[in-house]
Every structure is written in C-alpha cells, then in structure tokens.
Amino acid sequence: VLEDREYHDVTMDDVSRRAGLAKGSLYLHFPTKERLFRELVEDMHAELLESLDRVRGSSAPGEPRVRALIAAQLGFFERHRGVFLQVFQGQMPFLCGDARRSRDMVGATLRVTTDVIEEAVRLRRFRSLDGPTAAIGLFGLIRGFVFAHILCGSSPALGSRAGVIWDLFFRGARA
Amino acid sequence: VLEDREYHDVTMDDVSRRAGLAKGSLYLHFPTKERLFRELVEDMHAELLESLDRVRGSSAPGEPRVRALIAAQLGFFERHRGVFLQVFQGQMPFLCGDARRSRDMVGATLRVTTDVIEEAVRLRRFRSLDGPTAAIGLFGLIRGFVFAHILCGSSPALGSRAGVIWDLFFRGARA
Amino acid sequence: VLEDREYHDVTMDDVSRRAGLAKGSLYLHFPTKERLFRELVEDMHAELLESLDRVRGSSAPGEPRVRALIAAQLGFFERHRGVFLQVFQGQMPFLCGDARRSRDMVGATLRVTTDVIEEAVRLRRFRSLDGPTAAIGLFGLIRGFVFAHILCGSSPALGSRAGVIWDLFFRGARA
Amino acid sequence: VLEDREYHDVTMDDVSRRAGLAKGSLYLHFPTKERLFRELVEDMHAELLESLDRVRGSSAPGEPRVRALIAAQLGFFERHRGVFLQVFQGQMPFLCGDARRSRDMVGATLRVTTDVIEEAVRLRRFRSLDGPTAAIGLFGLIRGFVFAHILCGSSPALGSRAGVIWDLFFRGARA
DNA sequence: TATGAATGAGGGTTCATTCAT
DNA sequence: AATGAATGAACCCTCATTCAT
Numbered sequence: 158v159l160e161d162r163e164y165h166d167v168t169m170d171d172v173s174r175r176a177g178l179a180k181g182s183l184y185l186h187f188p189t190k191e192r193l194f195r196e197l198v199e200d201m202h203a204e205l206l207e208s209l210d211r212v213r214g215s216s217a218p219g220e221p222r223v224r225a226l227i228a229a230q231l232g233f234f235e236r237h238r239g240v241f242l243q244v245f246q247g248q249m250p251f252l253c254g255d256a257r258r259s260r261d262m263v264g265a266t267l268r269v270t271t272d273v274i275e276e277a278v279r280l281r282r283f284r285s286l287d288g289p290t291a292a293i294g295l296f297g298l299i300r301g302f303v304f305a306h307i308l309c310g311s312s313p314a315l316g317s318r319a320g321v322i323w324d325l326f327f328r329g330a331r332a
Numbered sequence: 333v334l335e336d337r338e339y340h341d342v343t344m345d346d347v348s349r350r351a352g353l354a355k356g357s358l359y360l361h362f363p364t365k366e367r368l369f370r371e372l373v374e375d376m377h378a379e380l381l382e383s384l385d386r387v388r389g390s391s392a393p394g395e396p397r398v399r400a401l402i403a404a405q406l407g408f409f410e411r412h413r414g415v416f417l418q419v420f421q422g423q424m425p426f427l428c429g430d431a432r433r434s435r436d437m438v439g440a441t442l443r444v445t446t447d448v449i450e451e452a453v454r455l456r457r458f459r460s461l462d463g464p465t466a467a468i469g470l471f472g473l474i475r476g477f478v479f480a481h482i483l484c485g486s487s488p489a490l491g492s493r494a495g496v497i498w499d500l501f502f503r504g505a506r507a
Numbered sequence: 508v509l510e511d512r513e514y515h516d517v518t519m520d521d522v523s524r525r526a527g528l529a530k531g532s533l534y535l536h537f538p539t540k541e542r543l544f545r546e547l548v549e550d551m552h553a554e555l556l557e558s559l560d561r562v563r564g565s566s567a568p569g570e571p572r573v574r575a576l577i578a579a580q581l582g583f584f585e586r587h588r589g590v591f592l593q594v595f596q597g598q599m600p601f602l603c604g605d606a607r608r609s610r611d612m613v614g615a616t617l618r619v620t621t622d623v624i625e626e627a628v629r630l631r632r633f634r635s636l637d638g639p640t641a642a643i644g645l646f647g648l649i650r651g652f653v654f655a656h657i658l659c660g661s662s663p664a665l666g667s668r669a670g671v672i673w674d675l676f677f678r679g680a681r682a
Numbered sequence: 683v684l685e686d687r688e689y690h691d692v693t694m695d696d697v698s699r700r701a702g703l704a705k706g707s708l709y710l711h712f713p714t715k716e717r718l719f720r721e722l723v724e725d726m727h728a729e730l731l732e733s734l735d736r737v738r739g740s741s742a743p744g745e746p747r748v749r750a751l752i753a754a755q756l757g758f759f760e761r762h763r764g765v766f767l768q769v770f771q772g773q774m775p776f777l778c779g780d781a782r783r784s785r786d787m788v789g790a791t792l793r794v795t796t797d798v799i800e801e802a803v804r805l806r807r808f809r810s811l812d813g814p815t816a817a818i819g820l821f822g823l824i825r826g827f828v829f830a831h832i833l834c835g836s837s838p839a840l841g842s843r844a845g846v847i848w849d850l851f852f853r854g855a856r857a
Numbered sequence: 858t859a860t861g862a863a864t865g866a867g868g869g870t871t872c873a874t875t876c877a878t
Numbered sequence: 879a880a881t882g883a884a885t886g887a888a889c890c891c892t893c894a895t896t897c898a899t
Contacts, residue, residue, distance in 0.1 A: 165340045168893060179860040181896080190894060260483050267480075274505070283505040293480045294473055294500040301472015305442075308435050325469040329504025330449070330458040344869060354885045356871075365869065515690045519890065529864045531892075540890065610833050617830075624855070633855040643830045644823050644850045651822015655792075658785050675819040679854025680799070680808040694873060704881040706875080715873060 160239030164194065201240065202262050205233045209269045219282040220327075222273050227299060227326075228319045230266075234303040235315040241307055267292045295326055335414030339369060376415065377437050380408045384444045394457040395502075397448050402474060402501075403494045405441075409478040410490040442467045470501055510589035514544060551590065552612050555583045559619045569632040570677075572623050577649060577676075578669045580616075584653040585665040617642045645676055685764030689719065726765065727787050730758045734794045744807040745852075747798050752824060752851075753844045755791075759828040760840040766832055792817045820851055 158167050158175050169190055173180040187193035208229045216225040234241055270292035277283040283291075302322060306315045333342050333350050344365055348355040362368035383404045391400040445467035452458040458466075477497060481490045508517050508525050519540055523530040537543035558579045566575040620642035627633040633641075652672060656665045683692050683700050694715055698705040712718035733754045741750040759766055795817035802808040808816075827847060831840045 169895085170893080173861095180894090181861060182859050184895070185858070263479070263483060277505070281507050284503075284507045286505060290496055291500065291505060293476050294497070295476075297472045297474065297476015297479065298469055299472065300476060300479075301468050301470075304438070304472065304475075305468045308438060321465055322469070325466065325504070326500075327504050327506050328459075329500070329502050329506070330452070330461060330466060331502050331504070332456050332459045343867085355869090356886060357884050359870070360883065518888085530890090531865065532863050534891070535862065613829070613833060627855070631857050634853075634857045636855055640846055641850065641855060643826050644847070645826075647822045647824065647826015647829065648819050649822065650829075651818050651820075651825060654788070654822065654825075655818045658788060671815055672819070675816065675851075675854070677854050677856050678809075679850070679852050679856070680802070680811060680816060681852050681854070682806050682809045693871085698882095705873090706882060707880050709874070710879070 197240075201233075201237055202265075205230070206265055206269075208233060209266065212269075212273070218273075218276045219280045220277065223277055223295075223326075224319065224323050226270060226273050227295075227322050228316070230299050231303070231315045231319055231322075234307075238307060241303065263296075267296060270295055298322055298326055372415075376412055377440075380405070381440055381444070383408060384441065387444075387448070393448075393451045394455045395452065398452055398470075398501075399494065399498050401445060401448050402470075402497050403491070405474050406478070406490045406494055406497075409482075413482060413490075438471075442471060445470055473497055473501055547590075551583075551587055552615075555580070556615055556619070558583060559616065562619075562623070568623075568626045569630045570627065573627055573645075573676075574669065574673050576620060576623050577645075577672050578666070580649050581653070581665045581669055581672075584657075588657060588665075613646075617646060620645055648672055648676055722765075726758075726762055727790075730755070731790055731794075733758060734791065737794075737798070743798075743801045744805045745802065748802055748820075748851075749844065749848050751795060751798050752820070752847050753841070755824050756828070756840045756844055756847075759832075763832060763840075766828065788821075792821060795820055823847055823851055 158171050162171065169180055169183055172193070173183050176183070183193065187196065209226065212222060212225045212229050216222045267289065271288040274283065274286065274291045274295065275288040278286055278288070299322060302318045303315065306318070333346050337346065344355055344358055347368070348358050351358070358368065362371065384401065387397060387400045387404050391397045442464065446463040449458065449461065449466045449470065450463040453461055453463070474497060477493045478490065481488075481493070508521050512521065519530055519533055522543070523533050526533070533543065537546065559576065562572060562575045562579050566572045617639065621638040624633065624636065624641050624645065625638040628636055628638070649672060652668045653665065656663075656668070683696050687696065694705055694708055697718070698708050701708070708718065712721065734751065737747060737750045737754050741747045792814065796813040799808065799811065799816045799820065800813040803811055803813065824847060827843045828840065831838075831843070
C-alpha cells in the first residue's frame, strides 16, 4: 500500500482491503497502526542484516567482500523501491517516531560495513583508514545513488551502479 | 516546532502558539498548512542554492571550489540541524507530497556539484569522471556524514568533517 | 432538528445527538452534511409526487381530481409542518444550493397540476385556460394558505382549507 | 451581494469590499451581521408597505385598486429579484431568525390586501368573501407567479402577469 | 478467529468581531 | 471616522480503535 500512498494517508481501511481482511481483524495481529508498520520496517531491516551477513559467508575478504556489500545494499533497496521512495521523500516516519530504533538500524549496517572495511585495511587493500568514518562515507555513497535512482525514476538499474560506486570509493576522484 | 514533533503531528495550534499568534492569523499568511511548510522548506532550499552559488564567487576553481562546496553544504545542514533531523528520520514530508519538486530541489544541488566537479576534471585535478555520476557520489558522501551526525547526536562538529569528506572523495580508499 | 434550528445552525453534532448516533456514524450513511439534508428533502419530495400520482388513480377527472390534488398538497405540508416552517421562513436552503434541482421539484408538481387542470378544461368543467399558467396560480394559492397556516400557528387545521381554496380557484372573486 | 451568494456565504469581507469600506467600518454602522441584513430587509419591507399605501391614494376603490395592488407587489418583487431569489430558495433566513417579525411583515401586507378586498366586496364588485381569507388567496396567487418567475429565469416579464393574476382571481377557473 | 458498524477525539479551516493605530 | 491585522470559537470531517455479533 505504501507504494501508492504515504504512511499518513494509508488508512487501516486501505490496509485491510489490501490484506483481504476485515478492519477489525488487523487488530488481532497488530495492536496498533504504528506497530503494524514498525514490524514491516523491522522485517525489512532484518532481511537487510541477513543479506549483509551472507556477504561474509559468500565472498572473500578484502575487495570482493566490499563489492558484495555494496551489491547487497543496492539489491535490498531495489527490492523495496516502493517503500523507500516513501522513506526518502520523508513520507514515512522511518521508524514510527522512535529515533533510537532508527539509530540502531543504521548502526547495525554501519557496524558490518566497518568490519568489512577494516578487514580490507588489514589486508592492505585499503590504505589506513578510520573504519567507522570510512563506513559512513561508503554508506552515504550508496544511499546517494539509491536516492538519485528512486527520485529520478528507475533508469539506470540500481544493480548496475555497483561498479561505479566501487570505483568512486576505491579510487577517489584524484587524477 | 519541527524539532519537537513531526510534520503530521504538528498542529496549526502548535505553530500558532509558537509563533505567538492566534491560529486564525496563520491563515493570513499561508492559505494552508501544507503551503506553510512548503514555503519553509523552499526558503531553506533557496538559502542552500544561494550559498552554493556563493561558492563560485569566493573560491578558486578545482580543489578549493570542491572543498568550499562541501563546507557550504555541511554548514547549511548544521544551521538547520533540527529540521533535517526530522527530514532524515523521515518525519517530515520533505516536499509535502510533490515528488517533482523534490526532484527539482535535489536536481539543482546536483547540477551545481556537477559543474564544480567537471571544472576540476578539466583542470586535471580530478581524473576523467562522469560529472553527474560523481556529483551523485559526492552528494551522497556528504549526506551520509550529515545523517550520521544528526542521528548520533552532535559530536563531532559537522563542520570539522569537511576534511574527512574531501579526503575520502579525493583519494578514495585505495592503498 | 430542523424544527428547532435552521439548516446552517444545525451542526452534525446536533443531528447525531438527535439520531442517537455518534457524529462519525452519520458519515457512514451520508457523505456530507449537504447530502444528508438533500436526501431528506428529496425523500419528502418523492413522497409528494407519489401522493400527487395517487390522485390520478383515486379520483374522477375534472373537479374531483382538482380537489383531490389540493387536498393531497395540503396533507403533505401538514405532515411536514415543521420542516416547511423552516423552508417558508427561508431558514433552510431548500435545495442546498442547487437552483436547477429546485426548479425540477417545483416543475414536477406544476406538471401534474397542469395535466389535471387541462383535463378539467377538456371536460368543460373549467373555462378555456392556459394550463401551465393556471397551474402556477393554483400552486401559489395553495402555498399561500400553507404559508399563512404555518406562520400563524396551527389554527384552523390546514386540511379544512381545501374547500376554501377550491372555492376561490373555481369561482374567483367576481360578484 | 446577495444576488451572487447566499446569506450564509456572504462574508462581512464581501460586504465591505462591495461597500468600498473596510471591514471594521461596517461595525460603525451595524452592530452585527444579522442586524445589517435585518435592516436591509426592513428597508425593503418599508418600501413595499409604502408602495401598497400609495395604491390607496392613486387608484379608485374596487377593481382598479385590487389591480394596482397586484401590480405594486409584482413591481416590488421585480425590483428586488436578486434578493428574493435567495429568499424563495430559502437561502436567506428571511428575517434573520425572528419568526414574529416575519409574521408581522406578511401580516401588514395581508391587512392592506384585506382592506382592499373588503372594499370591493362592499362595492359589490366582488361576491361576499371573507376578507382575510381571500387576501391570503390573492397573496398566494401573486407569490406563486413571482416564485415561478424567479425560478424559471426572467421570461415573461413579471409586470406583464398582472392581467393574468387578476383574471384568475376575479373570474376563477369555472367554465 | 473474524467481522464491520459504531465511536469520538482531534485536525484544518472559516469568519464574525475587536481594537490599536 | 476609518482601518485591517489579529482573534478564537466553532464547524465539518477523518480515521484509529473497539466490541457486539
């Protein structure tokens, strides 16, 4: 439903109609509208963390792992394009009014990113960088492309930007 | 008011109380709640564009100009920390339901950034980069630090991160 | 509720209280205050037309039918005395801002009246009259008595005036 | 202003703009919106009574006087067509929420009409009629044509219906 | 477990009225 | 006398939530 209307314009009526349930039945599963959407976002976030975790198992440390991490995030945002269109446009209280939870979600992503980057530093693939700081940078870089992608329609495909992001992050702009 | 409550939870009563006006008086100045907040955002955006324009006049092309651009954006976000806390947390419909306007605002920023980057490319300070793409990258990088700053409280000062951002953007992570 | 307060002074709160419903419940049945009152008036009007139609089935053409028509209208206004007190005093936008609809309602009544009068003319019970014009006259005559009745309290009973109206309409004032 | 908008949709702003005065200045002349419109209606009514009074001075008793009375009323309604369009459609609380006053206005008209009719009865121009009752009839007859005229646009001219009204009232429908 | 009619607090907006200038 | 910006009570309508069935 969020792909059509923003959070505040989505009524429980809309949700129930889409769910093929009666309005009252929604309340058998979620005590509150806020909780319903919070769980939606948390599910999505769990999925992201899971896919970031899989990065560790399925790729070699260093460059391949960083690239896999970038790809995993792009894939995640592409899969949930509709919802993030809302989130980025600020249409959905990202975590339904709970800043700490928002911090936690971003924090978890940053922690994984930091680990992967520090790994690459240890392997001398990256120069000596402050892990958390570089993680913020990479995080922002990725979101920048996601943002642009979502805002400007769907071309070019988000997945295809992984190479560009890696190139910018790895080599920088320097001549 | 936006620093306390999100857009949809801010009532015109809240606004008027904070403004020291009666509720009705608000409507002498803005025909609609949406318009009131739209104008707020547009004023802020105009200020950003103005300060980005000033970058051209007050700095040499190439590296200094890119650094000035980064600083200008950081300064802008720091000045409006409160509002952007909301925006980044998705608490405020940044553009009050008008995606095109959102695209325009971001587009204007990206255009200036593109110009400045292409300048640096022409001057051989940057390697041969696709201007618009690199602009998205820099834009994301900056916003990433702003986001982290806003989310994690105020330390370290946002302005002090200009060097880090420049370093990451210019040199990349490569060993 | 209209018997106590005029349309614009009747709040949906008043209506709901009188209906023994919550305010919101009203909106399950009518999308709008205007529509609620419009339907009230339309229902009343449908009832009037129905009772005018019945006149045709239950009375002989000519004099009896005209008398029945007069009686039917008086009965209708008497049944809805309260509402028409408002309407005649101009307390209720009779048609809620839609002049065409008003014309239609009156038009339908006039058409039936015209038919009945022309019938009587054909039967040589009435002299040769322009049907539509005479219908307006009879319509006004009836409403005049309704108006007076409503304005001056309830005596004498409206139904008892049918004879007087017929007498005036049939014989005129001529010596 | 009443010719464009109904009473409740006319704001004091509208009135002041039309009057070429500031809104506040209105309140130097009328303490209240209701009072402003009440005085408007009372002025109109005074004008009607005056013109009915003139009927006595300017026409012979009996038939000419009744005809003059009819003409005077038609003229009055034609002059104030706009306002009465509102009143008849029930758009304007005829006397701003004061039924007694409404009764008085109609009562005054009926009294004059009664006098004129009884005069004609005494002169044997009319058969023996109950004055007040016949007055109500004539009053209704006239209003019926005014109503039809106002509702159906302006043709035919209201003034031209005086003959028809007189004919109906005088001769009745009888063959 | 499922329903959906009913609820009623709360929001945006209007506009008659006031009052400092 | 004239102004018009300011006021704030009041209204229509929405929608998350409840509860009898």
